[in-house]
Amino acid sequence: MKWGVVTLFPTMVADALAHGVIGRAIDRGLVELTTFNPRVYATDVHQTVDDRPYGGGPGMLMKVETLRASIADAKTELPKASVVYLSPQGEPLTQQLVQELAALPEVILVCGRYEGIDERVIELDIDREISLGDFVLSGGEPAAVALVDAVGRLVPGVLGHASSAAQDSFSDGLLDCPHYTRPEEIAGLRVPDVLLSGHHGDIAKWRRKQALGRTWLRRPEIVEKQELSDEDQLLLDEFIRESKP
Numbered sequence: 001m002k003w004g005v006v007t008l009f010p011t012m013v014a015d016a017l018a019h020g021v022i023g024r025a026i027d028r029g030l031v032e033l034t035t036f037n038p039r040v041y042a043t044d045v046h047q048t049v050d051d052r053p054y055g056g057g058p059g060m061l062m063k064v065e066t067l068r069a070s071i072a073d074a075k076t077e078l079p080k081a082s083v084v085y086l087s088p089q090g091e092p093l094t095q096q097l098v099q100e101l102a103a104l105p106e107v108i109l110v111c112g113r114y115e116g117i118d119e120r121v122i123e124l125d126i127d128r129e130i131s132l133g134d135f136v137l138s139g140g141e142p143a144a145v146a147l148v149d150a151v152g153r154l155v156p157g158v159l160g161h162a163s164s165a166a167q168d169s170f171s172d173g174l175l176d177c178p179h180y181t182r183p184e185e186i187a188g189l190r191v192p193d194v195l196l197s198g199h200h201g202d203i204a205k206w207r208r209k210q211a212l213g214r215t216w217l218r219r220p221e222i223v224e225k226q227e228l229s230d231e232d233q234l235l236l237d238e239f240i241r242e243s244k245p
């Protein structure tokens with residue numbers, strides 16, 4: 001899968017993605033990442049890439065000519081790409097949207113800085129607008145990193161069998177169960193007996209029950225939206241009964 005990222009801070013994106021499974025996927029050519037910097041198209045001595053908003057007020061916008069030149073450059077290199085503008089006004093990112101993007105051959109991500117970009121550039125050059133959620137970032141780059149990471153791990157061959165995307169929390173809509181490693185006791189806190197029992201059936205049931213219970217406690221709206229199987233409903237009822245004093 002090919003990504004183009006339009007950004008004033010190309011190293012911020014490329015360096016952040018150079019590690020772990022995505023870094024390896026880039027090294028192996030499974031994920032291709034090219035950055036396009038509007039600064040390259042600045043023509044004046046100050047290398048200006050920002051401009052003042054009509055109507056006045058505080059804050060600047062990205063300068064139109066340099067931004068559009070770099071988007072055009074990205075489109076030439078990635079002719080099949082959907083162009084995504086990362087912004088707080090966008091559609092909230094979900095795993096479903098991540099899966100949708102993973103089916104595309106090429107995506108161009110436009111990272112805003114300052115107060116954002118001219119509305120007409122959105123109309124002319126952008127296919128869709130995506131947000132990470134209702135909190136404030138300083139620019140689109142951290143969102144681009146998160147999006148390439150989330151989509152990249154769905155590209156065939158990127159994950160090993162053990163961590164395959166099908167096993168993810170959220171692939172079945174639930175939060176993950178608690179995990180434990182050595183030692184058996186930390187500051188008086190013991191690993192649950194069932195995990196030491198070697199009974200794989202009991203362990204799977206316990207993990208499922210914990211996943212259902214934690215989702216019910218922390219994200220009740222996720223459980224409400226789901227149609228639980230009879231077996232899941234029994235496990236959740238048991239968790240709720242045991243969680244009451």
Ligand code: 9D3
Binds near residue numbers: 111138141
């Ligand atoms: C504090 C400035 N805000 C004034 C109302 C507007 C604003 C402009 C630019 C807020 C954030 C940003 C930069 N954010 C992004 O580029 C961004 C973002 C985000 O802030 N939150 C969640 N997802 C995203 S995707 C891109």
